[in-house]
Amino acid sequence: MITLLPRLLLAFVLLAAAVSVQAQQLFRITAIPDESPTELARKTAPLAAYLGSRLGVKVEFTPVTDYAAAVEALASRQVDLAWLGGFTFVQANQRSGGKVLPLVQRVEDEQFRSVFITTNAAIRSLADLKWRTLSFGSPSSTSGHLMPRSFLLAAGIAPDRDLKRVAYSGAHDATVAAVASGKVDAGALNISVWEKLIADKKVDAAKVRVFHTTPTYYDYNWSVHADMPAARRDQLVRAFTELSPETPEGREILALQRATRFIATRAENYRGIEAAARSAGLLK
Incomplete structure (x- = not known):
């Protein structure tokens, strides 16, 4: 019995490590609920599968009840990636103390x-x-x-x-x-x-x-928390920007996302949104 204890302890440690690694491999995404839950789930499923194949992890869509919940989920790192509007990005960035980064947007979001x-x-x-x-x-x-x-x-x-x-x-x-x-x-x-x-x-x-x-303005983007390693952020940018309508998978995902293609974006693009929010009294 005594000789079995070290082996049992080792097995327990290995199992715990495996569970920990598995938990770390789960990549969570969410989106502001600007459409019905069924429509959001339909739009997100093929994208989640694609990102999972590109990142080498399991990607899980985590729905939220309202816009504020999407902001809080990303700001508090409950999710890894979030589809935000221009205003919710500004809110998330403010809520996180400037720690939310927009990675990519659709071409259409430059002139929404x-x-x-x-x-x-x-x-x-x-x-x-x-x-x-x-x-x-x-x-x-x-x-x-x-x-x-x-x-x-x-x-x-x-x-x-x-x-x-x-x-x-x-x-x-x-x-x-x-x-x-x-x-x-x-x-x-x-x-x-x-x-x-x-x-x-x-x-x-x-x-x-x-x-x-209305006249045009910058809008939606996929954002992450700044604590995400740069290498992972680069992987995500490549995954999105390499989506092509020339492939069946890319064509399906882009159509569901109502995108011609994705391009890299930056926080500076949303300063006009922030200014409009402050002017309208919607941001302090």
């Missing part, structure tokens, strides 16, 4: 836009929104709240003063549903989601229409 939609024939411009009801998406959404609010303010319309009521749907597709059902007179959302809903015939374009498209 929002759209204002309505079913009301009398609404033809932003000025026509006065004393009417409007739905944004999530309060922390760049394209569904911050930038539309910023452009309204620039047009001389203070939403909380000049509109009859301001609502928050929580997600872009929910904003469209609120407008289509007549719960609100108008809504503001991400142009990419709008175009996808139109393409998939999930909205009646004869009933719901765009009456204003």
Whole structure:
């Protein structure tokens, strides 16, 4: 029995080490819930499998309940990689004390836009929104709240003063549903989601229409915590930027991500978002 103890102890140590290594090999990703949970899961599954093959680890998608949870998950290192909007990146960077880094963005995110939609024939411009009801998406959404609010303010319309009521749907597709059902007179959302809903015939374009498209701004990116080793960050950048529509795998992933291709990005690109958030009183 005595001679067995060292062997049992060694086996226990080896098992513990194996479990530890296995835990370290799990790579967690998340995304702001700007669409329904089922749509996010559908979009993320092929990307997670691809990243797993490129990184040599198991990649697991961890859904979150709201935008604030995505910010906290990355800032506190509960996840390794997060799909953030421009505003949630700024929030995560502030929450982490400047320790969140944007790695890549879609080409489309260099010149992103929002759209204002309505079913009301009398609404033809932003000025026509006065004393009417409007739905944004999530309060922390760049394209569904911050930038539309910023452009309204620039047009001389203070939403909380000049509109009859301001609502928050929580997600872009929910904003469209609120407008289509007549719960609100108008809504503001991400142009990419709008175009996808139109393409998939999930909205009646004869009933719901765009009456204003905003100027362009930087938006979404995939971000990591600065504590991630540089070698791993480089692996991720290569994995994303090497996705190509010329391969079946790349074509599927890029289509699901609504991307032509991914390019490297940097924190400086989002200074305009930060300035807009401070100007709108949404960031202290």
